[in-house]
Amino acid sequence: MLVAGMVAALVFGGVGTAAPGAVATPDGGLELLLAKAYLPADFDQEVFDELWTVWEEPLKSQAGRAPIEERRRMAMERYGLVPHPADPSRSMQYVRDADGRWIMNCLACHQGQVRGEPIHGVPNSTYALETLTEEVRLVKINQRKAFSHMDVGSLLLPLGTTNGTTNAVIFGVALMRHRDPDLSIVQRPPRLDLVHHDMDAPAWWHYRRRRTLYADGFAPKGHRMLMQFLLVKENGPDRFHEWEDDFRAIEEWIAALEPPRWTGPVNRERADRGAEVFADHCGACHGTYGPGGSYPDRVIPIAEIGTDRVRLDSLTAKERGELNASWFGHFGDDAKGMHDREAPTGYVAPPLDGVWASAPYFHNGSVPTLWHVLHPGERPAVWRRTPTGYDDARVGLEVEERAAMPPGRLVPADRRQFFDTRKPGKSAAGHDFPDALTEDEKTAVLEYLKTL
Numbered sequence: 001m002l003v004a005g006m007v008a009a010l011v012f013g014g015v016g017t018a019a020p021g022a023v024a025t026p027d028g029g030l031e032l033l034l035a036k037a038y039l040p041a042d043f044d045q046e047v048f049d050e051l052w053t054v055w056e057e058p059l060k061s062q063a064g065r066a067p068i069e070e071r072r073r074m075a076m077e078r079y080g081l082v083p084h085p086a087d088p089s090r091s092m093q094y095v096r097d098a099d100g101r102w103i104m105n106c107l108a109c110h111q112g113q114v115r116g117e118p119i120h121g122v123p124n125s126t127y128a129l130e131t132l133t134e135e136v137r138l139v140k141i142n143q144r145k146a147f148s149h150m151d152v153g154s155l156l157l158p159l160g161t162t163n164g165t166t167n168a169v170i171f172g173v174a175l176m177r178h179r180d181p182d183l184s185i186v187q188r189p190p191r192l193d194l195v196h197h198d199m200d201a202p203a204w205w206h207y208r209r210r211r212t213l214y215a216d217g218f219a220p221k222g223h224r225m226l227m228q229f230l231l232v233k234e235n236g237p238d239r240f241h242e243w244e245d246d247f248r249a250i251e252e253w254i255a256a257l258e259p260p261r262w263t264g265p266v267n268r269e270r271a272d273r274g275a276e277v278f279a280d281h282c283g284a285c286h287g288t289y290g291p292g293g294s295y296p297d298r299v300i301p302i303a304e305i306g307t308d309r310v311r312l313d314s315l316t317a318k319e320r321g322e323l324n325a326s327w328f329g330h331f332g333d334d335a336k337g338m339h340d341r342e343a344p345t346g347y348v349a350p351p352l353d354g355v356w357a358s359a360p361y362f363h364n365g366s367v368p369t370l371w372h373v374l375h376p377g378e379r380p381a382v383w384r385r386t387p388t389g390y391d392d393a394r395v396g397l398e399v400e401e402r403a404a405m406p407p408g409r410l411v412p413a414d415r416r417q418f419f420d421t422r423k424p425g426k427s428a429a430g431h432d433f434p435d436a437l438t439e440d441e442k443t444a445v446l447e448y449l450k451t452l
């Protein structure tokens with residue numbers, strides 16, 4: 001577990017030795033992510049500090065009676081924001097400028113916590129973007145303030161129907177529609193046939209092992225591809241050129257991230273047995289680990305993997321091709337840019353380093369623990385996590401499991417705490433390979449997965 005001082009050292013760099021799960025140099029990329037605004041502001045401090053006024057009871061009254069620091073802490077927890085180690089009134093997910101305005105950054109989706117402690121590269125599995133945006137809008141109406149790009153955008157596109165997952169892929173498609181290949185802005189009528197679906201962001205420490213990017217692996221890897229999130233109309237092509245060096249530094253930082261190490265007890269004998277079972281049943285797709293380990297980076301056809309196929313079907317060959325043919329898909333040194341996967345047939349079998357830390361599992365975040373990955377028949381239809389609880393036995397999120405959604409109408413903020421696998425794009429089915437294992441073998445593999 002990370003202690004506060006170490007977290008501060010991680011964020012500010014300057015430490016010569018990297019602790020387990022920690023980040024060595026270069027930290028320039030992290031500093032840019034935390035401090036530099038690449039998007040227009042989302043809201044100001046006054047809006048953030050009044051968000052509690054639109055909460056449901058009894059939370060609202062509790063917040064009303066609480067001192068401001070406690071109220072801010074409650075807001076951070078409600079929206080799944082990670083407090084900034086140097087200043088808990090700020091969040092790592094938003095840059096705060098000199099005027100107190102909050103500006104979303106990449107860490108919104110890509111900086112999470114495990115057991116309540118931040119770990120770099122871990123996806124933010126608590127981010128409540130849709131709830132935050134809705135409530136910001138209400139407070140801005142009360143304060144007679146103008147809406148931002150996100151406030152307006154979310155009226156047109158769903159942002160995320162379950163906390164911790166977002167419709168990020170479709171934001172990208174919607175924004176790219178208004179760009180030429182060189183990123184100059186063109187007006188086109190909006191698409192009405194987009195297939196909205198929520199995704200769980202992947203762990204960033206895999207970046208260095210990946211050859212191509214994304215769940216279906218269609219995009220070439222490179223610093224330009226990382227800039228898609230900046231496609232708001234305020235950013236013309238010259239901004240992208242101006243910021244290229246920043247994103248080289250950000251890419252370098254992401255590529256240097258190490259998977260975090262499991263710090264709990266491990267039954268060595270059982271893990272060794274698990275390693276053998278893994279080599280027989282899993283390694284052909286997921287690779288080998290430890291010294292001399294190798295990662296095959298295979299795309300597995302959808303019929304074979306059987307996980308939710310909405311993400312695969314949501315992008316057309318034309319969209320994939322256009323993204324790759326644009327400025328984002330060319331880096332000058334095109335040896336890095338792999339364009340051979342534009343027509344994927346399924347999903348990439350991801351590397352499993354640090355997999356204990358990156359729950360929930362599968363590209364849509366539908367499976368809460370590794371135990372559930374290994375027991376396809378026992379995956380809950382509906383689950384809700386505790387705010388920061390970690391399940392050491394099943395390895396993953398501590399969850400409440402349900403056969404169905406609770407009866408009656410829930411306020412949206414509460415509804416989004418539940419992951420309902422029966423909704424489109426959210427199926428937890430598939431990847432039935434563990435069915436070939438005995439219970440004993442599954443227990444051994446679970447132990448082994450902790451050690452990766």
Ligand code: HEC
Binds near residue numbers: 166206230254
């Ligand atoms: C709103 C949430 C969100 C934000 C903000 C965001 N991302 Fe992502 N990111 C995702 C999701 C979801 C995926 C998975 C997409 C897929 O696989 O189709 C992803 C994928 C990636 C990947 C690919 C990793 C892999 O192994 O395939 C990288 C790298 C990445 N993002 C970097 C960034 C950077 C850099 C920024 C800021 C400029 C950023 N992201 C902002 C949600 C987000």
Ligand code: HEC
Binds near residue numbers: 281348363370437445
């Ligand atoms: C035929 C190839 C294949 C085999 C065999 C296979 N997997 Fe996978 N695995 C995949 C693919 C593809 C995914 C991604 C599925 C998705 O996200 O929809 C995946 C996902 C996973 C994940 C979730 C990773 C994450 O970060 O979300 C875990 C854990 C996992 N596999 C473990 C195993 C174990 C353990 C075995 C052996 C019992 C195994 N797999 C066998 C292809 C395979």
